[in-house]
Amino acid sequence: MSVELPPAGTYTVDPERSSISFTTRHMFGLGKVNGTFRVESASITVAEPVTRSTAHAVIGAGSFHTGTPRRDEHVRSAAFLHAERHPEIRFESTGVSRGAGGVWVVEGHLTIRGHRAPVELTVDSLSVENGSLKISASATVDRYRHGLTAAKGLAARLLRLTLSATADPAASSVQKTEAASAAESAEQREELPMSPKIAVIYYSSTGTVHELAEAVADGARKEGAEVRLLRVSELAPEEAIASNDAWSAHAAATKDIPIATPADIEWADAVVFGTPTRFGNIASQLKQFIDTLGGLWAQGKLADKVYSGFTATATAHGGQESTLLALYNSVHHFGGILVTPGYTDPVKFVDGNPYGTSHVNGQGAIPVDDTARAAAVYQGKRVAAIAARFNAA
Numbered sequence: 135m136s137v138e139l140p141p142a143g144t145y146t147v148d149p150e151r152s153s154i155s156f157t158t159r160h161m162f163g164l165g166k167v168n169g170t171f172r173v174e175s176a177s178i179t180v181a182e183p184v185t186r187s188t189a190h191a192v193i194g195a196g197s198f199h200t201g202t203p204r205r206d207e208h209v210r211s212a213a214f215l216h217a218e219r220h221p222e223i224r225f226e227s228t229g230v231s232r233g234a235g236g237v238w239v240v241e242g243h244l245t246i247r248g249h250r251a252p253v254e255l256t257v258d259s260l261s262v263e264n265g266s267l268k269i270s271a272s273a274t275v276d277r278y279r280h281g282l283t284a285a286k287g288l289a290a291r292l293l294r295l296t297l298s299a300t301a302d303p304a305a306s307s308v309q310k311t312e313a314a315s316a317a318e319s320a321e322q323r324e325e326l327p328m329s330p331k332i333a334v335i336y337y338s339s340t341g342t343v344h345e346l347a348e349a350v351a352d353g354a355r356k357e358g359a360e361v362r363l364l365r366v367s368e369l370a371p372e373e374a375i376a377s378n379d380a381w382s383a384h385a386a387a388t389k390d391i392p393i394a395t396p397a398d399i400e401w402a403d404a405v406v407f408g409t410p411t412r413f414g415n416i417a418s419q420l421k422q423f424i425d426t427l428g429g430l431w432a433q434g435k436l437a438d439k440v441y442s443g444f445t446a447t448a449t450a451h452g453g454q455e456s457t458l459l460a461l462y463n464s465v466h467h468f469g470g471i472l473v474t475p476g477y478t479d480p481v482k483f484v485d486g487n488p489y490g491t492s493h494v495n496g497q498g499a500i501p502v503d504d505t506a507r508a509a510a511v512y513q514g515k516r517v518a519a520i521a522a523r524f525n526a527a
C-alpha cells in the first residue's frame with residue numbers, strides 16, 4: 135500500500151480510465167462470481183487539511199456485468215437492483231480519516247435502489263502521475279443493508295468492491311482553503327437526507343449500563359446518526375454512594391457526561407433508554423427523569439419518535455425482560471414507536487434477548503463482554519437506521 139497525498143484541488147474521474155470490479159459468491163457460497171460496474175461520473179476534492187476532502191460518485195446500476203447474460207438480467211431486474219427505476223448507485227463521502235496502521239479511509243454513504251447505508255472505502259494506493267490521480271480503493275458492501283435480500287443463502291450477502299480510477303484536475307480547480315472546502319462539504323451535507331438525531335439516556339451506578347450506553351451510541355454513530363450520550367441525575371444520598379467503592383469510582387469517572395433534559399428528548403428523533411434492574415423494574419433515577427416529561431407529553435412532543443431500551447442485572451434470571459417491558463409501558467403512553475432488536479441480526483441469536491440489549495454482571499464480577507457489546511452496537515445501528523427511514527418518509 136502506498137499513498138502519496140496529492141495537491142489540493144478538484145479532480146474529475148475519467149470513466150473511460152476507471153472501473154469498479156466486484157467479487158461475491160453464489161450457490162451457497164460454493165461458486166465465485168466476478169464482475170464489473172461502470173463509473174458514470176465522479177469527482178474528488180482534495181482539501182487542506184486532507185481530512186476535509188470529499189468525494190462523490192455515480193455508478194450505473196444497469197452496467198452490472200458478469201459475462202453471464204441471464205444472471206446479469208436477473209440482478210438488474212426488480213428482484214435486485216431494479217435498475218430501470220433506480221438507474222444510479224450513488225456514493226457521497228462524509229469524512230476522511232487515518233485508521234489503524236496508517237490506512238486512509240473514506241467514510242460515506244452508498245445509496246442502492248434508494249436505500250442509503252454507511253460504507254467505508256479503504257484507500258489501497260494513491261499516486262500522482264503527470265498531475266492526475268491514480269487511485270485504487272476497496273470496500274465491503276452488505277447487500278441486505280440496502281434492502282437487496284432476494285436469494286438469501288443462495289447468493290452471498292457481502293460483495294467485495296474494488297475501485298480503480300484515474301482522475302484529472304478539473305478545469306476550474308483552484309487550490310482550496312480549509313474554509314472553502316468546509317463550505318462546500320456543508321453544502322453537500324444539506325443535499326443529503328438528514329442524519330437521524332439519537333439521544334442515548336441512561337442511569338448506571340457501577341458502570342455496566344454506562345458501558346452498554348457507549349456501545350449503543352457507537353453503533354448509532356456508525357450508522358451516520360448525530361448522537362447525544364447523556365446520563366440522568368443521581369438521586370441517591372452522598373453517604374450511600376461513598377459506602378460503595380465501585381459506585382463512587384463510577385460517579386467520579388462520569389461526572390463530565392452531560393445530564394439529560396426534556397429538551398434533549400424534544401431534539402431527538404430516537405431515544406434509547408438504559409437502566410439497571412431494580413427489583414425487576416427500572417431504576418428510580420431514570421423513572422424520575424421520565425416523570426419530568428409530562429410537559430412534552432401534554433404537547434404531543436413525545437409521540438412519533440423511535441424508542442428502545444437496554445438493561446443489566448446481577449443474576450441470569452434477575453428481571454432483564456421485566457425491566458425492559460416496564461420501560462416500554464411508558465413508551466406506549468408517549469405514543470412512541472418501539473424499535474426493539476428482535477432477532478433481526480445473527481448477533482441476537484448469541485445474546486438472546488429480543489427485548490433489548492442486556493448483560494448479567496454477577497454483582498460486578500462479570501464485565502461487559504463482546505456478546506453484550508456487539509448486541510448494543512447492533513441495537514444502536516438498528517435504531518438509527520429505522521429513525522433515518524422515518525426522517526426520509
Ligand SMILES: Cc1cc2nc3c(=O)[nH]c(=O)nc-3n(C[C@H](O)[C@H](O)[C@H](O)COP(=O)(O)O)c2cc1C
Pocket residue numbers: 337338339340341342343344410411412413414415445446447448449450451452453495497498
Ligand atoms: C436496589 C437494587 C435492586 C436490584 N434488583 C435486582 C434484581 O431484581 N435482579 C438482579 O438481577 N439484580 C438486581 N440488582 C443488581 C443490579 O441490577 C446490577 O448490579 C446492575 O445491573 C448493575 O448495573 P450498573 O453497573 O450499571 O449500575 C439490584 C441492585 C439494587 C441496588
